Amino acid sequence: MNTLSRRALFRFLGLVGISSLAACAPTPGAPTAAPATAPAAETPKAPSLEATLEIWTYPRTENDLEIVYKPLMEKFTALYPGIKPEIDVQPWGGRREKLYAACAAGEPPDIWYATTDTLPTYVQKDIILPLQDLFTPEELADYTESEIAAASYNGILYMPLQEAEVNGFGYNAKLLRELGYDPQTAVIETWDDIYALAEKAKAKNWYVEGIRTVDWAEWVVTLHEAGGSVFSADRTRSLMTEQPAIDTLTRWVTEFKNGWVPLEYAVGSEQEAQGLPSYWLSGEQVTARTEDAACWRDVESAPELEYVIGHPRRKDTSLKLVSGVVSGQGWGITKLSQNKEAALVWVKFMITPENIGLFSTLAGTTPVGTRAKQEFWKPKSPCVLEHVSRFSPHLFADQDANTLWQESKLTCAPHFQAAVLGKETVEEALEAIDKELNKLIKERFG
Amino acid sequence: MGVASQRRRFLRKLKSSLPWYPFIFINIVVFVVFNFVPWISMLQISFQETDLLSFRKFVGLGNYLALFQDKLLGVALSNTFLYALMYVPPTAAFSLFVAILVNRKIFGAHIFRAAYFLPNITSISVICLVFLRFLSPRPDAPANYLLGLLGIPPQRFLVSVEQALPSLARLGLWESFGYYMLIWLAGLQGIPSELYDAALVDGASGWRLHRYVTIPLLRPTAAFILVVSTIGALQVFGSIYIMTGGGPVYATTTVVYYIYQQAFILGKFGFSSTISILLFLIILAITYLQGRYLRFGEEVY
Incomplete structure (x- = not known):
């Protein structure tokens, strides 16, 4: 009867061991992640773009999809019919771990609702796309200096804010x-x-x-x-x-x-x-x-x-x-996103003063931006305005x-x-x- | 025996086994994809310093040497063994006791069996959220109120460094004893009634019947329950994640929770993989010893 000899077995195990150890050694010069390709600096021809965007966000109401995103996405789809945003409202708990795991697996969302306190980690882990030169000054004009600062790290803009909590x-x-x-x-x-x-x-x-x-x-x-x-x-x-x-x-x-x-x-x-x-x-x-x-x-x-x-x-x-x-949430585009141009179009749509105001009105949050607050935000109760005006001056960053x-x-x-x-x-x-x-x-x- | 007849026998055997290979193949594929490949990948990562995203650095045995210098890992290991000690023997004993009770031909036994099994099919998150309130340290909280009726002063349960781990072990017992009860029950019902009849003829009754017939014949079931519950205890995570976050003061930081913290909060995936391998080796050693001394898998009658 043909049996595997002990020597052959050891030889096989030895080969397996050597190949596993060899696999552990880093390949010189091999990048750990695919290099991110920044989208073109000029404004993309958005209406002609075709893409499905995976967007991870976190709940603000009992049904964000219906209450917050449906009206906004109807507007968006009318403007950009080729881009299909797929909003995934996930629980707040464990959101960072899930994002990191998805990025590690090479299957991140295109856009996620990033938080300012974790921005240094996003940058350090190399998962967030720098957006510094991708916005015109007009597109960012409504933000205050501190809002831009909170959305930036080492002077580079990463996650244009949608809302900011005033505790x-x-x-x-x-x-x-x-x-x-x-x-x-x-x-x-x-x-x-x-x-x-x-x-x-x-x-x-x-x-x-x-x-x-x-x-x-x-x-x-x-x-x-x-x-x-x-x-x-x-x-x-x-x-x-x-x-x-x-x-x-x-x-x-x-x-x-x-x-x-x-x-x-x-x-x-x-x-x-x-x-x-x-x-x-x-x-x-x-x-x-x-x-x-x-x-x-x-x-x-x-x-x-x-x-x-x-x-x-x-x-x-x-x-x-x-x-x-100071603590805020804004939109981060993942470096591994395959739809960076379309993602940028979506983010630009979301951060117009009108849409920031509408988002906060629907979600019951506090908007960023001066015009967004004054012209487009209708808080559910006047007490929110009172709260914001009493505590805002005493926030620190x-x-x-x-x-x-x-x-x-x-x-x-x-x-x-x-x-x-x-x-x-x-x-x-x-x-x-x-x-x-x-x-x-x-x-x-x- | 000639070579030709050997070959004929081999082909006959192969032909008769052939229809079963697809079923085995499916399992092998599942095992390789979901167990073997991640395991090899973990082994590979354990030789690296990496957050799996932005950097990978080969550090050789660096992570393995770091295991010996990590004081918190020592605390986590000690907490894990303590938890296993506080969980495994009481769970095995209590579930056996309940199994013997519900194995009697009494009215409503099925209802009791279902009721005892209920916590096991309830989500651990739901159980933990309920127990967070039940075990509140306030004197008027449910657990303390009941203790008060017995004249026992209010306890701090999850907020006490001394009581937090035992509280979680008791919660684990409550959640899982129904499952082990069912296994004991299967073992009990597998004992041939002739053996009891013979023992009765020999004059045994009551407790002696259990002592000399039931318990010895349940050894294979006991071996299975001890091995499975020990593995479960060494991997405890859910209740700690939801209820104590490893606290107070690391009192409930177990190895798996520590692995989670190192990997997902601190981003040290290399080191956490190394701890995972250590845990694997510990579980392997304990299971081997248990299997050897409990003669796991052997027939008793």
């Missing part, structure tokens, strides 16, 4: 009244104001606010309220052992220790935050960090909630008022907004948890964070 604070007027405050005149601005309110709320078994240790934006904003920042302006070192960081973490520890904030928010998954109970909507939390549309959206979800727009905060009156970090965002929250959250659960002192936690962040900076920026 601020909301108060539960009913609870405020029961705690002896007049909701129309009450101003909860300094940390002492918060502590005083927290003690009163605790007596009634309510929470003053909600602090999530895995929410990096929450930390960055609170740290700015204390006059600090996570990274030095030149992004060369962490500032997490300096006094503002100590004050900020001490505040968190104080609030958790005293039961002023929900204990379960100390732990949790960043990706699945919506799984936690909302004491704000259930009427057991006096103030909350809220986005612009919350003044009507939260009330729609919880009709009992008596929503009053809050105020920007600061540690004490010697410091600047802070409401939130500095190195913290786009430096090691994902990595920082992964590094810091366990130490924040250790501090608020009494496993580490504030100083120990911040020392450990500082060491890890500096290591990350060295790894990433040299």
Whole structure:
């Protein structure tokens, strides 16, 4: 009977092993991804273009396809009948991972709804097409300077913005009244104001606010309220052992220790935050960090909630008022897209002031651009305008907004948890964070 | 035996097996495409520093050496083994106990079987979201309220460094015991009734019947359940991803969750592939030992 001899088997296995190891070695000069070909700089003859665009976006309403995109795409298809946009509304959770995996597999969408805080990573991973010379000044004229800056990295425009969140604070007027405050005149601005309110709320078994240790934006904003920042302006070192960081973490520890904030928010998954109970909507939390549309959206979800727009905060009156970090969404074109010209046509269509205004009107978000806001945006409620005008002047955008965002929250959250659960002192936690962040900076920026 | 007759026998065997080869071929294709190729690709990536997108750098055994220097990986491994210890024996024992109960000829046994199996066919996301509320540390949360009725003070469950992993292991038990109960049940119903009759004639009854007939004859089923539940425990991910995010303070960071973090949040696909290979080797070793000592696959009667 013919059998495979042991020697032949070893020879075969040896060959397999050698070929696998050879496959591991990089091919000199071989590019890791197909080089992106930028579309022609001149305006493409769009009506004659024929393409099917795969567009990944993330929900703003209960049915974005019908409510937001149907009217817009009807307009688009009338103008460009050859381009067929296929909108895929995906969940917000895990969106980055899915995009990276699709790009790695060589099957990315043509366009996706990119977020400003992840722009450096998109650039670093080489998945986003630079759009610097592909727009005329007129096409970008409605954006403010800071909106262009937020959509750019190292001076290059990547993701023209469609909307920007204006985060601020909301108060539960009913609870405020029961705690002896007049909701129309009450101003909860300094940390002492918060502590005083927290003690009163605790007596009634309510929470003053909600602090999530895995929410990096929450930390960055609170740290700015204390006059600090996570990274030095030149992004060369962490500032997490300096006094503002100590004050900020001490505040968190104080609030958790005293039961002023929900204990379960100390732990949790960043990706699945919506799984936690909302004491704000259930009427057991006096103030909350809220986005612009919350003044009507939260009330729609919880009709009992008596929503009053809050105020920007600061540690004490010697410091600047802070409401939130500039955060926006815009359209990124993937470098691997096979339909770059058509994708550019679609993006240009979406970012006209008229369509930015219409998009935000339909989606219940806040538009970017001056004319878009003034002429084409009809917010669902006038309270959104009030929110935007109260908090917009106190938004900040500095190195913290786009430096090691994902990595920082992964590094810091366990130490924040250790501090608020009494496993580490504030100083120990911040020392450990500082060491890890500096290591990350060295790894990433040299 | 002549060469000609050997060849005839071989051709006869081949001819009789031929109709089955297409079925085997389909499985081989599925295995190669969805298991073997990704596995080889993972092995290849484990020798690289890469985010799979913008750069690939051959680092030889660099990622393997880094395994020994990574303190968090040590924590993740320890948490994974602890989870397996807290999950596998209780799950096997409890599901056997329930299987014995529902194997009796009692009214409504089918309803109980279906009810116990229900958590297993419910999405893990739904279960986790329900349990996030059930296990809230508030004194008036459902779990703490029930404990309060027994005079036990409120527990922190998922928010406590000490309790988070045991809480997840108990959740895992609740979610999966119905599945193992069904396997035990199949094992129980496969025991010939003559053996019980013989034992009864010999004077055995009650617990002694189970001790000397049921349990020894369930060894193959036990081996299967222990191997499968151990593999499941070592790969736990969903409940951690949804409920604790690996916290508090790394208390629920298991190896698979750590692999996910390294790959999809930090973009270190090379290092995460190396950890995946380490996990594969650990599972292989444990399964081999279990198979060897539990004599997996052997007939008992």
